[in-house]
Amino acid sequence: MVCRRCIDVVRTTALDLGLTVENVRMGQATFPKKLTPQERAAFLRGIKQHGFDLLETRQSKTVEAIKRLLLDRASNRGSGLGENLSSYLSRELKYEYGHLSKVFSKSQGVTIERFFTLQRLDRVKELLAYDEQSITEIASELGFSSSAHLSATFKKETGMTPREFRKIAAKSRKMP
Known part of the structure; x- marks a missing residue:
C-alpha cells in the first residue's frame, strides 16, 4: 500500500468484516490481535476485489x-x-x-534515487499548481540544494521549467 486509496480500502474492508484495525498507514495495517485463518482469508478476498494483495515476503x-x-x-x-x-x-x-x-x-x-526524484517532482508539481510558494521556497522545503538545482532537475525530467509548468497549471485551473 502506498496511497490514500489503499489505506481507505484496507480500513473499509476490515470494518465490513467486523475486524478492528488499530492503525492503517501507508504500507502497513496493524490489528490488535492476530487474525484467525478465516479472518485473514476473508480480509485477503476483500482487498483483492480492489486489486490489492498482502505483502508476504x-x-x-x-x-x-x-x-x-x-x-x-x-x-x-x-x-x-x-x-x-x-x-x-x-x-x-x-x-x-x-x-x-x-x-x-x-x-x-x-x-531508489530515481524513484525518490520522481516522487519529489510529483510534489513539486503539486506545489507549483497551488501557486502559493515561490520556486525558492519549494526547493528549500523539499530539500533541493537551490532553486537552480530544482529547476534543472525539473526541466530534465519534464522538458519544461517550473515557471512554464506553473503557467500551464494556472491556465488549466481557469478552464471551466
Missing part, C-alpha cells in the same frame, strides 16, 4: 517500507530532510544501504 515488506519513507520524505512529512538519503534509509530501516538498494532495484526496476 521480507523483501516486499522492505520495498514497501522504503517507498513509505521516500513518499513521506518527498512530501516533507518525513524526518531527515537534511540527511543523506542512503544514511536516512539505513538508519530508519536498520539495513545497509547496499542491501536496500539491491532489493529495491530488483523489485521495482528503478533505483
Whole structure:
C-alpha cells in the first residue's frame, strides 16, 4: 500500500468484516490481535476485489517500507530532510544501504534515487499548481540544494521549467 486509496480500502474492508484495525498507514495495517485463518482469508478476498494483495515476503515488506519513507520524505512529512538519503534509509530501516538498494532495484526496476526524484517532482508539481510558494521556497522545503538545482532537475525530467509548468497549471485551473 502506498496511497490514500489503499489505506481507505484496507480500513473499509476490515470494518465490513467486523475486524478492528488499530492503525492503517501507508504500507502497513496493524490489528490488535492476530487474525484467525478465516479472518485473514476473508480480509485477503476483500482487498483483492480492489486489486490489492498482502505483502508476504521480507523483501516486499522492505520495498514497501522504503517507498513509505521516500513518499513521506518527498512530501516533507518525513524526518531527515537534511540527511543523506542512503544514511536516512539505513538508519530508519536498520539495513545497509547496499542491501536496500539491491532489493529495491530488483523489485521495482528503478533505483531508489530515481524513484525518490520522481516522487519529489510529483510534489513539486503539486506545489507549483497551488501557486502559493515561490520556486525558492519549494526547493528549500523539499530539500533541493537551490532553486537552480530544482529547476534543472525539473526541466530534465519534464522538458519544461517550473515557471512554464506553473503557467500551464494556472491556465488549466481557469478552464471551466
